[in-house]
Amino acid sequence: MARKSNLIEILAITAIVFLASVVRLVRLDTLPPSLYWEEVALGYDAYSIVETGKDYHGNPYPLVAFPSFGDYKPSLYFYITAISMAILGPTDYAIRLPSALAGIIAVGLLYLISKKLGFSKKVSMLASFILSIMPMAIQFSRAAFEVNVAVTLMMAGIMCLLASQKKPSFMIAAAVFLSLSMYAYHGLRVIAPLLTLGFYVISYAKYSIKYVVIGFICAFILILPILKNVTDIQVNQRFSETSFISVSTAVQETNALREYFGNSLLSRVVFHRYWWWTGEAIANYMKNFSPNFLFMIGDENPRHGVKDFGPLYHWQALALLAGLYGMLTIKQKGVLSLFVWILVSPLATMMTKTNPHTLRMLAIAPAFALLSAWGLSVVIERVAYKKWLIGGIALIIVAEACMFGHAYAIHYPTESAPDWQYGYRQAIDYVEKNKKPNQKIYMTRDYGRPSIYALWYGKYEPKSIQDSDPSVKKDQQELLEFGQYAFALTGEYESGSLVVTAGEKGINGGKKIETITFPNGQVAFEIYEAP
């Protein structure tokens, strides 16, 4: 009997993982419709690593961060992509695959974590299922988002941490995974340690002190390169670029107030900018729990979600409410850890200027899936007419999943094409096919960072780019010229050169030879031959 139920369990979880795979892998390279510049940047640097062992600026095996456009992206996703590229070759699919796989693994991991936390098999399975179809989980698994890999690594770390309660040696694996997650995404450098601390404090008695110390030492050694560079541009560039302090008006406000009250000691204490900043940070934090954001509209960035859907399904508002009700009224193992998980996840984004921010708090996704699942089970267990209720809930879940799938597959590619830099690939393909030797090519920067698309879709040899790197014009680290390309429209072009313009701006006296449109028919690029 036990064996039979085990078999059913394995079959069910396999089916869920299969579902997750279908949802994440089908048409991966063309849905979202094109690769965003960060994805292409990841791809070309990975290609460069595979080919030469150096990034395209010529740095050999960067450990903490790749300079890329000068934004210093964390290193891990580059190396994972390098592996997938070594196997699949330099394709768009290979760039997105690591994130998709991470999303699939996360679905399986959530099942294990949930059981380890003390939830029933049914709840754990439901949680996995919900994660496999949750809007934010799908959204970030279907494009090369480093954060998705980071969150899966964090989950693996948490799984091992929980497993170490029984087998202490798992602590070492936990340390490895959690440290790796910090190499995959900046935000995890805040979230992973805090979450680990939270989980440890909740059931500290269950861990072997010896292995806690060993794990801590392992993790310390593994993140030493990050710690060593903490004052360096490789690590803090991100913080200084995104921190809300730079846009805060607290200093002006508090100074004005102090002046009004005669700069007395009391006024300097009461009107200290730290109070203001604390207030702003709390406000930022809370915005990530705004119901309108979570269930209705999502954040402003069209790459982070589909119109009319938040990061979560609408029905999850009620499921999470039921979960909270359960949390208050029912004694259930693991609920406290789950609560801590939810509270810790937005701590990284609250220090930045854009809140709410689905991407930066992606770590919350598995916790929301699990709490929704448990919330549903709380309702189902307490209500009569169980069969009808279960049927009704299943119908709602499936119906909304279908609506999301429809919106994502049919309407989203058209509506969001410009936000995914649609058109670059088509433009570069045309130019590469039709260019003549020694012909100059001028390309607009209106849509941002054109050079990386030319490098990637032109499949330029990383070696030659590395060699020319020190001498070419750059903006931060973004190339503004290489080979035949110049990425600026100055108005003065060599006769007979190709000019790629944005929209329908055109150039004086040029002959239009090609038009590239967005899926909705609007003009993305026009290619001219200069007079």
Next chain:
Amino acid sequence: MLASTIVLGFVLRLIFVGTNPPSLYWDEASIGYEAYSVSQTGMDMHGNHFLQAIFPAYGDYKAPVYIWLASLSVGLFGPTNLAVRLPSVVAGTLAIIGMYYLANVLFKSKKSGLYASVVFALLPSAVHFSRVGFEANVALTCIIWSLVALIKGFDIPKKYYFALASMLSLIAIYAYFSARIVIPLMVASTWVFSRKNKAVNLGVSIFALIFILGLIPLYRSPYFDAANTLRLSTDNITNNTTDIIKSNNLKAVDRNSLASRLFHHRYVYMGEELIGNMLAHFEPDYLFFTGDPNERHSTGYAGIMLISMAPLFFMGLAFCLKEKPRTWFFIMSLWLFFLVPASVPRTIPHALRSLNSLIPIALVVSYGAFKMDNLLRQGKIKRIVVVVCVVLIGIQYAVYGLLVGTFYAKKSAAAWQDGYPQLGTYVATQYNNYDYINIPPGDRLFLYILFYGQFSPSLTQHQSDVFAPVKIGKMTFKPVVWKDDVQGPSSSLIIGAKNDFPEGVKIKDEIMDSEGQVQFVSVDLQNL
């Protein structure tokens, strides 16, 4: 304890109310002049008898109750800011007492009643809305008392409670017309969440009967249709085409299949928008930090409450759900229903139209405070936590008061039409010296001239259907056109902004706002 809370609440609402907010907003000015007119002549400024269901006012069709109340205070104290705002101040104070009884009947404990009254007495938005002549504030008070009577009525089925509740509801509606949307919802919700017993049906029938009879004058008012047309014309989710366009675009992509016509139907998007607008009133910025972006509806230094009150709020939410789930759902249903009038129009969040939601919010916060009180008796650490919370609230409240007292009036002066009252007083001093006075139309400037100048209502009462008058007595309201105006009769006073006049023209007087900025200048044609 209750008495001192009431006194504290009254003082917070009354202190400096004439000068902070710095001046009357045009709705207040209009109320003020209607009240002045009623107290002087028994008729409104258009010459209608004061016992009417709708005051046409400046064409916005005002509810009568506030004007009646204000006519008493204006009659007593004369046409001043304080007199116009006094009914709101008093209503806000009565609401504190109402909250005491409401929490009392809801949570069945005197102590929680006390906390509710303390919270409501201090709540920044409750204080703010009681310091302005907002009709909605009077309606809020009536709704609180009506809820008390209603819950009592359902609890111990006595018919007169229902009659009382019904009459209070009617006053609320005649104080602020949008209350007619929330009251039926409120009654339904109270009914659903109350204990069932037989006598209730009769009670509800009595309520409904009085309620419907009471609404007859409103529906028979000659201005009823015009008032409705005006209210429905604001940009709202039903009269805007964006949802329809969006729906059509999506359907076109799906080739108008049956499923697409169902799931991309415009009602789906209107529904989503309605819910989204309601949820906008749960944004942390709105609740805890800056409040309604309209400077008249929030001081900008706090949301509905202060962030330091958030622990009380969340504790209240959690413990009420845990201990009294039925009451929790009742409070939440009230909250959502009270948001409906604010969620159909597109200006969201809107603290004024959703003012009634202060009731559920204050109840939740007060329940949190009530639980904190219990924690005090549970050991040292918990006691320290509670004390820290209270101290933080105290400090932030003091700072908040300081900011409102010193900076709010200055910051928001423009939103309150600062400078108009000064002009009104000025025109009154000059009125007898000239045969013709030209005044720019401004934003309903004539209301301020009439009110602050204490001009006799007889000047306007014969113009029964003119809502934006061009001529009142010797005054003409039109923009300054210097080359024409200079040709006018010599005994003329031309008032305008400084740059309306060419260089070198001799300025007679400068009219300044309370910050000393010159808002208007006057020119005497005899004395160029």
